[in-house]
Amino acid sequence: MTAVNAPAGVADVPSGLPARVPTPEPGDPRLARLALNQRTTANWSLREAIDGCVAAGIPSLGVWREPLAEVGVEVGARWIREAGLRVSSVCRGGFFTSADPDERRRAYEENLRALDETAALDAAALVLVPGGLPEGDRDIRGARSRAAEAVAELAPHAAARGVRLAIEPMHPIYAADRGVVSTLEQALDIAEPHDPDVVGVVVDTFHVWWEPGVLDQIARAGDRIYSYQVCDWITPLPPDALLSRGMVGDGHIDFATLTAAVAATGYDGDVEVEIFNADVWAAPGDETVATMARRYIELVEPHLSPRITP
């Protein structure tokens, strides 16, 4: 909250405003749980993302399957291991709301491949994005049922590989075309029939900050929080709804309260910064990572440990 120690001339991405706190150095213990989601630096290859994390002292990476496929799972997994990084999540499985049996079969098989990759990377979880309404289909209740069925179908295969499935509830702005599971409550309803070590949820501040009762739902989630992701809700909303996420601290989200609620469940995993935003992507990756680290230190990390009353 103070700019006193911020080095002159350092600007935040993408606001261009002066940095409010110094950039933490590699090895700073406050960075111990920070993860870069690859989409935050979308122009970086997997190799560049690994090197960028190492250079900035970010110990964990959220890996996307597409850039991983460019080098192959085996090579990617080795690079990550040799760099000493953790994999906070693999993005993405899911997209299993089709009403067409052939398409559902293809989605199922694709998800099995995603499970194998997640296991090979020893990642904390496979993120499941449920998918939207099929073309021309207006039955959102049906699509939600199929999402729940697909999770149930996948769960034993995940368990067999020691992989955790993290259902990602998505902001209702994406209910039609991306994710029919719209609230943390709904994601937990889908997860709860399953083993708490196999099926859980992603808590992404962008998706759930507005949800009535979200703090109760976070408490309810307990050990089922497999991934905590942070990015901000900014206004006016950028023109492309898919790129509408803001840098932590640029918008309306109360990170202190949400982070404290997640921490109170005992969550001790990584905190991943995932930002889809054209202005962020236009900046050099290392500046994005530096801003992300500063904002995390300022707004998120102080709330990660439950306060102990003496």
Added chain:
Amino acid sequence: MTAVNAPAGVADVPSGLPARVPTPEPGDPRLARLALNQRTTANWSLREAIDGCVAAGIPSLGVWREPLAEVGVEVGARWIREAGLRVSSVCRGGFFTSADPDERRRAYEENLRALDETAALDAAALVLVPGGLPEGDRDIRGARSRAAEAVAELAPHAAARGVRLAIEPMHPIYAADRGVVSTLEQALDIAEPHDPDVVGVVVDTFHVWWEPGVLDQIARAGDRIYSYQVCDWITPLPPDALLSRGMVGDGHIDFATLTAAVAATGYDGDVEVEIFNADVWAAPGDETVATMARRYIELVEPHLSPRITP
């Protein structure tokens, strides 16, 4: 669903696609509950909107306070009465989430004026748009509490004037900057402590179509549904989030199911078409109204009467 009887050369607004059904004539009994919200034909003055409704056989108008103020409440009310129209709603009261006592006082007084206008127009309800987060304020729970308090403060004044207050839950896309009440469930939680003849809700398909459990919430609302509004959720979302609404039938919303659920509560009020969309606004008002009437006849009106099992 058939284009068999559609006159050649008639196109829908804004899609430009051929009309799928004939435009209903004035006097068609299927138009008996259709209302034009003034913002759907935003370029029309109040006088033009009244004349447009009469010409198209639309019996009811959702009035906005700004165009009403241009001619004055007394003149506007007389025009509407002389034209034989009903007023399905007055837009808008609310915007009472400020944390500043002076601003809250001003909002309260503005809402009292809105109540007077609603009474003068003999409108079915005053629509309350709660308002967003105050500038720089990230406490959405606090803003929601203030919205509930403001409704409680306003209720006796509404009752004294015989005006009904319709809380409008808004799609979470607007939670930060327009409406912190994000679900029908939340709106009903605010309404329920009050007299069911004084405080109720708007059910707007655009805002609630994605809500988990929305059909149960509509049933719960019962007599508290004061306004049923229809417009569609389209993808890709237009660049301006405030103008992202689609013509009924152009998007992903299941009007049959939602309309039948509203009808099953015994709702017998008007059905208002409210569309904020730059492409709709670029079209001549009479073409917009004609498209709206066709889509209503095709997709909404057949589901308005609860089916009687013989």
